[in-house]
Amino acid sequence: MEPKKILITGGLWYIGSHTAVLFSQAGYDIVLLDNLSNTHKDEVLSSLKILTNKDIPFVEGDVRDYDFLDQLFEKEQFDWVIHFAAKKAVGESCSDPFLYYDNNISWTITLLEIMDKHNVKNLIFSSSATVYDAEKNIPPFTETDRLNTTNPYGTTKLVMEFLLKDMAQHRNFEVICLRYFNPIGAHHSGLLGENPKGIPTNLLPFILRVAKKEIEKITVFWDDYPTPDWTCIRDYIHIEDLAQAHLQSYEYLYHKKEIKANSEEEITTPSFEVFNIWTWNWKSVKEMLSIAETVVGEPINFEIGERRDWDVASSVANPIKAKQVLGWEPKKTIVEAVEDAWNFYNNHKEENK
Ligand code: WQD
Numbered sequence: 001m002e003p004k005k006i007l008i009t010g011g012l013w014y015i016g017s018h019t020a021v022l023f024s025q026a027g028y029d030i031v032l033l034d035n036l037s038n039t040h041k042d043e044v045l046s047s048l049k050i051l052t053n054k055d056i057p058f059v060e061g062d063v064r065d066y067d068f069l070d071q072l073f074e075k076e077q078f079d080w081v082i083h084f085a086a087k088k089a090v091g092e093s094c095s096d097p098f099l100y101y102d103n104n105i106s107w108t109i110t111l112l113e114i115m116d117k118h119n120v121k122n123l124i125f126s127s128s129a130t131v132y133d134a135e136k137n138i139p140p141f142t143e144t145d146r147l148n149t150t151n152p153y154g155t156t157k158l159v160m161e162f163l164l165k166d167m168a169q170h171r172n173f174e175v176i177c178l179r180y181f182n183p184i185g186a187h188h189s190g191l192l193g194e195n196p197k198g199i200p201t202n203l204l205p206f207i208l209r210v211a212k213k214e215i216e217k218i219t220v221f222w223d224d225y226p227t228p229d230w231t232c233i234r235d236y237i238h239i240e241d242l243a244q245a246h247l248q249s250y251e252y253l254y255h256k257k258e259i260k261a262n263s264e265e266e267i268t269t270p271s272f273e274v275f276n277i278w279t280w281n282w283k284s285v286k287e288m289l290s291i292a293e294t295v296v297g298e299p300i301n302f303e304i305g306e307r308r309d310w311d312v313a314s315s316v317a318n319p320i321k322a323k324q325v326l327g328w329e330p331k332k333t334i335v336e337a338v339e340d341a342w343n344f345y346n347n348h349k350e351e352n353k
Contacts, residue, residue, distance in 0.1 A: 185337030193344030
Protein backbone atom coordinates (compact mmCIF):
# COMPACT_ATOMS: atom_id res chain seq x y z
CA MET A 1 0.00 0.00 0.00
CA GLU A 2 1.36 3.42 -0.97
CA PRO A 3 2.40 5.33 2.21
CA LYS A 4 -0.29 7.75 3.38
CA LYS A 5 -0.14 10.32 6.16
CA ILE A 6 -3.00 10.13 8.62
CA LEU A 7 -4.12 12.78 11.12
CA ILE A 8 -5.80 11.38 14.25
CA THR A 9 -7.76 14.14 16.03
CA GLY A 10 -8.22 13.46 19.75
CA GLY A 11 -5.17 11.26 19.32
CA LEU A 12 -4.11 11.23 22.98
CA TRP A 13 -7.61 10.55 24.28
CA TYR A 14 -8.85 7.08 25.26
CA ILE A 15 -10.05 5.74 21.87
CA GLY A 16 -7.60 7.83 19.82
CA SER A 17 -4.51 6.58 21.67
CA HIS A 18 -5.51 2.90 21.38
CA THR A 19 -6.18 3.44 17.67
CA ALA A 20 -2.81 5.18 17.29
CA VAL A 21 -1.02 2.09 18.66
CA LEU A 22 -2.58 -0.19 16.03
CA PHE A 23 -1.96 2.19 13.11
CA SER A 24 1.64 2.76 14.18
CA GLN A 25 2.29 -0.95 14.72
CA ALA A 26 0.80 -1.58 11.23
CA GLY A 27 3.44 0.79 9.84
CA TYR A 28 1.22 3.75 9.03
CA ASP A 29 2.51 7.32 9.18
CA ILE A 30 0.34 9.10 11.77
CA VAL A 31 0.24 12.48 13.49
CA LEU A 32 -1.74 12.92 16.73
CA LEU A 33 -3.64 16.14 17.43
CA ASP A 34 -5.10 16.81 20.86
CA ASN A 35 -6.02 19.89 22.94
CA LEU A 36 -5.20 17.94 26.16
CA SER A 37 -8.60 18.80 27.69
CA ASN A 38 -9.24 15.21 28.78
CA THR A 39 -5.96 13.29 28.76
CA HIS A 40 -2.55 13.04 30.47
CA LYS A 41 -0.02 13.97 27.76
CA ASP A 42 3.30 12.72 29.17
CA GLU A 43 1.87 9.43 30.45
CA VAL A 44 0.13 8.61 27.14
CA LEU A 45 3.08 9.64 24.94
CA SER A 46 5.52 7.55 26.99
CA SER A 47 3.18 4.53 26.81
CA LEU A 48 2.85 4.99 23.02
CA LYS A 49 6.64 5.06 22.73
CA ILE A 50 6.98 1.81 24.68
CA LEU A 51 4.20 0.08 22.72
CA THR A 52 5.29 1.20 19.23
CA ASN A 53 9.01 1.84 19.73
CA LYS A 54 8.46 5.15 17.88
CA ASP A 55 8.17 8.80 18.81
CA ILE A 56 4.74 9.31 17.25
CA PRO A 57 4.45 13.00 16.23
CA PHE A 58 2.07 14.87 18.53
CA VAL A 59 0.70 18.37 17.99
CA GLU A 60 -1.10 20.24 20.75
CA GLY A 61 -3.91 22.33 19.35
CA ASP A 62 -7.59 22.96 18.96
CA VAL A 63 -9.50 21.73 15.94
CA ARG A 64 -11.58 24.93 16.06
CA ASP A 65 -8.50 27.09 15.35
CA TYR A 66 -8.76 27.65 11.58
CA ASP A 67 -5.31 29.22 11.09
CA PHE A 68 -3.55 26.63 13.26
CA LEU A 69 -5.23 23.78 11.36
CA ASP A 70 -4.53 25.45 7.99
CA GLN A 71 -0.81 25.66 8.75
CA LEU A 72 -0.74 22.09 10.06
CA PHE A 73 -2.33 20.73 6.88
CA GLU A 74 0.01 22.87 4.75
CA LYS A 75 3.05 21.51 6.60
CA GLU A 76 2.08 17.86 6.97
CA GLN A 77 0.30 17.15 3.64
CA PHE A 78 -2.16 14.66 5.16
CA ASP A 79 -4.06 12.15 3.01
CA TRP A 80 -6.55 10.93 5.65
CA VAL A 81 -8.20 12.01 8.88
CA ILE A 82 -9.57 9.87 11.71
CA HIS A 83 -11.79 12.21 13.69
CA PHE A 84 -12.25 11.46 17.41
CA ALA A 85 -11.97 14.97 18.89
CA ALA A 86 -15.28 15.74 20.58
CA LYS A 87 -16.87 16.08 23.97
CA LYS A 88 -18.79 12.91 24.86
CA ALA A 89 -20.50 13.11 28.25
CA VAL A 90 -24.24 12.87 27.66
CA GLY A 91 -25.15 14.38 31.03
CA GLU A 92 -22.80 17.33 30.57
CA SER A 93 -24.32 17.98 27.15
CA CYS A 94 -27.78 18.27 28.77
CA SER A 95 -26.57 20.86 31.26
CA ASP A 96 -24.48 22.77 28.71
CA PRO A 97 -25.73 22.11 25.16
CA PHE A 98 -23.96 25.13 23.68
CA LEU A 99 -20.59 23.80 24.88
CA TYR A 100 -21.33 20.67 22.84
CA TYR A 101 -22.67 22.51 19.78
CA ASP A 102 -19.57 24.70 19.80
CA ASN A 103 -17.02 21.96 20.47
CA ASN A 104 -18.39 19.09 18.45
CA ILE A 105 -20.14 20.80 15.53
CA SER A 106 -17.91 23.88 15.07
CA TRP A 107 -14.78 21.69 15.38
CA THR A 108 -16.07 19.46 12.63
CA ILE A 109 -17.04 22.38 10.35
CA THR A 110 -13.57 23.92 10.70
CA LEU A 111 -11.90 20.55 10.11
CA LEU A 112 -13.99 19.90 7.00
CA GLU A 113 -13.29 23.37 5.60
CA ILE A 114 -9.55 22.83 6.01
CA MET A 115 -9.68 19.29 4.65
CA ASP A 116 -11.60 20.52 1.60
CA LYS A 117 -9.19 23.43 1.09
CA HIS A 118 -6.18 21.07 1.17
CA ASN A 119 -7.92 18.40 -0.90
CA VAL A 120 -7.86 15.86 1.96
CA LYS A 121 -11.04 13.92 1.26
CA ASN A 122 -10.83 10.68 3.26
CA LEU A 123 -12.32 10.58 6.74
CA ILE A 124 -13.20 7.95 9.31
CA PHE A 125 -15.57 9.36 11.90
CA SER A 126 -16.15 8.22 15.47
CA SER A 127 -19.92 8.44 15.59
CA SER A 128 -22.37 7.03 18.11
CA ALA A 129 -25.33 4.72 18.46
CA THR A 130 -27.04 7.53 20.31
CA VAL A 131 -28.21 8.76 16.87
CA TYR A 132 -30.68 5.85 16.64
CA ASP A 133 -34.29 6.59 17.58
CA ALA A 134 -34.50 4.36 20.68
CA GLU A 135 -38.26 4.93 20.93
CA LYS A 136 -39.32 4.11 17.36
CA ASN A 137 -36.76 1.41 16.44
CA ILE A 138 -36.95 -2.19 17.60
CA PRO A 139 -33.47 -3.21 18.87
CA PRO A 140 -31.02 -4.42 17.71
CA PHE A 141 -30.75 -1.32 15.53
CA THR A 142 -29.43 -1.65 11.96
CA GLU A 143 -27.58 1.06 10.03
CA THR A 144 -30.69 1.99 8.01
CA ASP A 145 -32.95 2.40 11.06
CA ARG A 146 -34.66 5.65 11.93
CA LEU A 147 -32.42 8.37 13.41
CA ASN A 148 -33.39 10.75 16.18
CA THR A 149 -31.75 12.13 19.31
CA THR A 150 -32.83 12.71 22.89
CA ASN A 151 -29.84 14.70 24.14
CA PRO A 152 -27.53 17.46 22.83
CA TYR A 153 -24.55 15.11 22.64
CA GLY A 154 -26.50 12.80 20.33
CA THR A 155 -27.70 15.80 18.33
CA THR A 156 -24.09 16.89 17.70
CA LYS A 157 -23.17 13.40 16.49
CA LEU A 158 -26.18 13.31 14.17
CA VAL A 159 -25.40 16.79 12.79
CA MET A 160 -21.75 15.76 12.29
CA GLU A 161 -22.94 12.74 10.30
CA PHE A 162 -25.17 14.96 8.14
CA LEU A 163 -22.22 17.32 7.46
CA LEU A 164 -20.10 14.36 6.38
CA LYS A 165 -22.89 13.04 4.16
CA ASP A 166 -23.01 16.45 2.42
CA MET A 167 -19.23 16.35 1.93
CA ALA A 168 -19.50 12.88 0.41
CA GLN A 169 -22.34 13.92 -1.91
CA HIS A 170 -21.08 17.35 -2.95
CA ARG A 171 -17.32 17.58 -2.29
CA ASN A 172 -16.04 14.12 -3.30
CA PHE A 173 -15.26 13.03 0.25
CA GLU A 174 -15.03 9.34 1.09
CA VAL A 175 -16.43 8.84 4.60
CA ILE A 176 -16.93 5.96 7.00
CA CYS A 177 -18.99 6.53 10.18
CA LEU A 178 -18.58 4.01 12.99
CA ARG A 179 -21.49 3.91 15.44
CA TYR A 180 -20.77 2.46 18.84
CA PHE A 181 -21.77 3.12 22.43
CA ASN A 182 -19.80 1.97 25.47
CA PRO A 183 -16.07 1.45 25.00
CA ILE A 184 -14.50 -0.10 28.12
CA GLY A 185 -11.27 -1.68 29.23
CA ALA A 186 -7.63 -0.92 28.56
CA HIS A 187 -4.70 -2.04 26.45
CA HIS A 188 -3.68 -5.58 27.46
CA SER A 189 -0.18 -4.27 28.32
CA GLY A 190 -1.64 -2.15 31.14
CA LEU A 191 0.09 0.91 29.66
CA LEU A 192 -2.96 2.64 28.15
CA GLY A 193 -6.50 2.93 29.43
CA GLU A 194 -9.48 5.11 30.28
CA ASN A 195 -8.02 7.80 32.47
CA PRO A 196 -10.28 10.87 32.33
CA LYS A 197 -9.36 14.03 34.19
CA GLY A 198 -11.47 14.57 37.32
CA ILE A 199 -14.38 12.39 38.47
CA PRO A 200 -15.32 9.76 35.83
CA THR A 201 -18.91 9.77 34.58
CA ASN A 202 -18.82 6.34 32.94
CA LEU A 203 -19.88 3.17 34.71
CA LEU A 204 -16.71 1.05 34.77
CA PRO A 205 -14.17 3.72 35.84
CA PHE A 206 -16.57 4.65 38.63
CA ILE A 207 -16.92 1.01 39.74
CA LEU A 208 -13.12 0.64 39.85
CA ARG A 209 -12.77 3.72 42.07
CA VAL A 210 -15.26 2.14 44.48
CA ALA A 211 -13.28 -1.11 44.32
CA LYS A 212 -10.15 0.89 45.23
CA LYS A 213 -12.08 2.42 48.13
CA GLU A 214 -11.46 5.92 46.70
CA ILE A 215 -15.21 6.44 46.46
CA GLU A 216 -17.56 4.94 49.07
CA LYS A 217 -20.21 3.51 46.73
CA ILE A 218 -21.68 3.72 43.26
CA THR A 219 -25.22 4.83 42.57
CA VAL A 220 -27.11 2.55 40.20
CA PHE A 221 -29.29 5.01 38.33
CA TRP A 222 -32.67 3.37 38.90
CA ASP A 223 -33.83 -0.25 38.85
CA ASP A 224 -37.26 -0.08 37.32
CA TYR A 225 -36.47 -0.31 33.61
CA PRO A 226 -38.27 -2.90 31.42
CA THR A 227 -35.25 -5.25 31.40
CA PRO A 228 -34.71 -8.71 32.97
CA ASP A 229 -33.07 -7.33 36.12
CA TRP A 230 -34.69 -3.84 35.86
CA THR A 231 -31.37 -2.03 35.16
CA CYS A 232 -30.19 -0.50 31.88
CA ILE A 233 -28.67 -2.70 29.21
CA ARG A 234 -25.70 -1.52 27.12
CA ASP A 235 -23.31 -3.05 24.60
CA TYR A 236 -19.86 -2.79 26.20
CA ILE A 237 -16.99 -3.16 23.73
CA HIS A 238 -13.33 -3.77 24.55
CA ILE A 239 -11.32 -0.69 23.56
CA GLU A 240 -8.84 -2.81 21.59
CA ASP A 241 -11.66 -4.31 19.51
CA LEU A 242 -12.93 -0.81 18.86
CA ALA A 243 -9.49 0.43 17.81
CA GLN A 244 -9.20 -2.58 15.47
CA ALA A 245 -12.51 -1.58 13.84
CA HIS A 246 -10.96 1.79 12.89
CA LEU A 247 -7.91 0.09 11.38
CA GLN A 248 -10.06 -2.33 9.36
CA SER A 249 -12.26 0.58 8.22
CA TYR A 250 -9.20 2.42 6.96
CA GLU A 251 -7.90 -0.62 5.09
CA TYR A 252 -11.36 -1.32 3.61
CA LEU A 253 -11.76 2.26 2.39
CA TYR A 254 -8.18 2.41 1.11
CA HIS A 255 -8.65 -0.75 -0.99
CA LYS A 256 -12.07 0.45 -2.18
CA LYS A 257 -10.44 3.64 -3.47
CA GLU A 258 -7.61 1.65 -5.07
CA ILE A 259 -10.12 -0.53 -6.95
CA LYS A 260 -12.08 2.55 -8.02
CA ALA A 261 -8.90 4.31 -9.23
CA ASN A 262 -7.60 1.30 -11.19
CA SER A 263 -10.80 0.16 -12.83
CA GLU A 264 -11.76 1.06 -16.40
CA GLU A 265 -15.48 1.24 -15.87
CA GLU A 266 -17.15 3.72 -13.54
CA ILE A 267 -17.60 2.09 -10.09
CA THR A 268 -20.33 3.72 -8.09
CA THR A 269 -19.82 2.49 -4.51
CA PRO A 270 -21.32 4.66 -1.78
CA SER A 271 -18.92 7.36 -0.59
CA PHE A 272 -20.67 7.64 2.78
CA GLU A 273 -20.90 4.36 4.68
CA VAL A 274 -22.07 3.61 8.22
CA PHE A 275 -21.19 0.58 10.37
CA ASN A 276 -22.39 -0.53 13.79
CA ILE A 277 -19.39 -1.58 15.86
CA TRP A 278 -20.99 -3.79 18.47
CA THR A 279 -20.31 -7.08 20.26
CA TRP A 280 -23.70 -8.79 20.87
CA ASN A 281 -22.45 -8.91 24.51
CA TRP A 282 -25.19 -6.82 26.03
CA LYS A 283 -24.96 -6.44 29.78
CA SER A 284 -27.13 -4.72 32.40
CA VAL A 285 -25.69 -2.47 35.07
CA LYS A 286 -26.16 -5.20 37.69
CA GLU A 287 -24.41 -7.74 35.45
CA MET A 288 -21.49 -5.33 35.10
CA LEU A 289 -21.34 -4.97 38.88
CA SER A 290 -21.22 -8.73 39.27
CA ILE A 291 -18.47 -9.13 36.64
CA ALA A 292 -16.46 -6.41 38.41
CA GLU A 293 -16.90 -8.16 41.78
CA THR A 294 -15.56 -11.38 40.29
CA VAL A 295 -12.54 -9.56 38.80
CA VAL A 296 -11.61 -7.45 41.84
CA GLY A 297 -12.45 -10.29 44.23
CA GLU A 298 -14.75 -8.42 46.59
CA PRO A 299 -18.23 -6.87 46.73
CA ILE A 300 -18.77 -3.47 45.09
CA ASN A 301 -20.72 -1.17 47.38
CA PHE A 302 -23.75 0.33 45.59
CA GLU A 303 -27.08 1.98 46.23
CA ILE A 304 -30.10 2.45 43.97
CA GLY A 305 -30.70 6.08 43.02
CA GLU A 306 -32.90 8.14 40.75
CA ARG A 307 -32.80 7.56 37.01
CA ARG A 308 -30.84 9.95 34.76
CA ASP A 309 -33.37 11.56 32.49
CA TRP A 310 -31.26 10.91 29.38
CA ASP A 311 -30.83 7.17 30.00
CA VAL A 312 -32.70 4.66 27.85
CA ALA A 313 -33.56 1.12 29.02
CA SER A 314 -31.50 -0.57 26.35
CA SER A 315 -29.46 0.51 23.39
CA VAL A 316 -28.27 -2.40 21.26
CA ALA A 317 -27.41 -2.63 17.58
CA ASN A 318 -26.72 -5.31 15.00
CA PRO A 319 -23.04 -5.51 13.88
CA ILE A 320 -23.55 -7.97 11.00
CA LYS A 321 -22.71 -5.40 8.30
CA ALA A 322 -19.30 -4.66 9.87
CA LYS A 323 -18.56 -8.40 9.81
CA GLN A 324 -19.71 -8.89 6.22
CA VAL A 325 -18.12 -5.74 4.72
CA LEU A 326 -15.16 -4.87 6.97
CA GLY A 327 -14.45 -8.41 8.10
CA TRP A 328 -14.52 -7.03 11.65
CA GLU A 329 -15.83 -8.81 14.69
CA PRO A 330 -14.92 -8.46 18.36
CA LYS A 331 -12.27 -10.83 19.70
CA LYS A 332 -12.31 -9.90 23.40
CA THR A 333 -14.86 -10.58 26.13
CA ILE A 334 -16.33 -8.15 28.61
CA VAL A 335 -14.58 -10.02 31.44
CA GLU A 336 -11.24 -9.41 29.67
CA ALA A 337 -12.17 -5.73 29.32
CA VAL A 338 -12.88 -5.43 33.05
CA GLU A 339 -9.67 -7.34 33.88
CA ASP A 340 -7.62 -5.08 31.58
CA ALA A 341 -9.26 -1.96 33.05
CA TRP A 342 -8.52 -3.16 36.57
CA ASN A 343 -4.90 -3.94 35.63
CA PHE A 344 -4.47 -0.47 34.05
CA TYR A 345 -6.07 1.21 37.04
CA ASN A 346 -3.73 -0.52 39.46
CA ASN A 347 -0.73 0.48 37.31
CA HIS A 348 -1.80 4.11 37.13
CA LYS A 349 -3.63 4.73 40.39
CA GLU A 350 -1.72 7.93 41.15
CA GLU A 351 -2.39 9.59 37.80
CA ASN A 352 -6.10 8.80 38.09
CA LYS A 353 -6.63 11.61 40.54
C1 WQD B 1 -23.76 3.12 31.35
C2 WQD B 1 -24.90 2.58 32.20
C3 WQD B 1 -26.08 4.28 33.45
C4 WQD B 1 -22.66 5.39 35.98
C5 WQD B 1 -22.16 6.13 26.77
C6 WQD B 1 -20.86 6.87 26.63
C7 WQD B 1 -21.06 8.15 25.89
C8 WQD B 1 -21.73 7.86 24.58
C9 WQD B 1 -23.09 7.25 24.89
C10 WQD B 1 -20.96 7.00 22.49
C11 WQD B 1 -26.13 3.49 32.15
C12 WQD B 1 -25.35 3.33 34.38
C13 WQD B 1 -23.44 4.75 35.02
C14 WQD B 1 -23.04 5.29 37.35
C15 WQD B 1 -24.92 3.92 36.72
N1 WQD B 1 -20.93 6.97 23.81
N2 WQD B 1 -24.55 4.03 35.40
N3 WQD B 1 -24.16 4.55 37.67
O1 WQD B 1 -24.64 6.82 29.52
O2 WQD B 1 -24.40 4.68 28.14
O3 WQD B 1 -23.02 6.79 27.66
O4 WQD B 1 -22.84 6.02 25.54
O5 WQD B 1 -21.43 7.85 21.83
O6 WQD B 1 -19.82 8.73 25.60
O7 WQD B 1 -20.37 7.20 27.90
O8 WQD B 1 -22.52 5.39 29.61
O9 WQD B 1 -21.10 4.58 31.42
O10 WQD B 1 -22.48 6.70 31.78
O11 WQD B 1 -23.62 4.50 31.71
O12 WQD B 1 -25.93 3.27 37.04
O13 WQD B 1 -22.38 5.85 38.27
O14 WQD B 1 -24.46 2.59 33.57
O15 WQD B 1 -27.39 4.57 33.93
O16 WQD B 1 -27.27 2.68 32.15
P1 WQD B 1 -23.77 5.90 28.75
P2 WQD B 1 -22.35 5.34 31.18
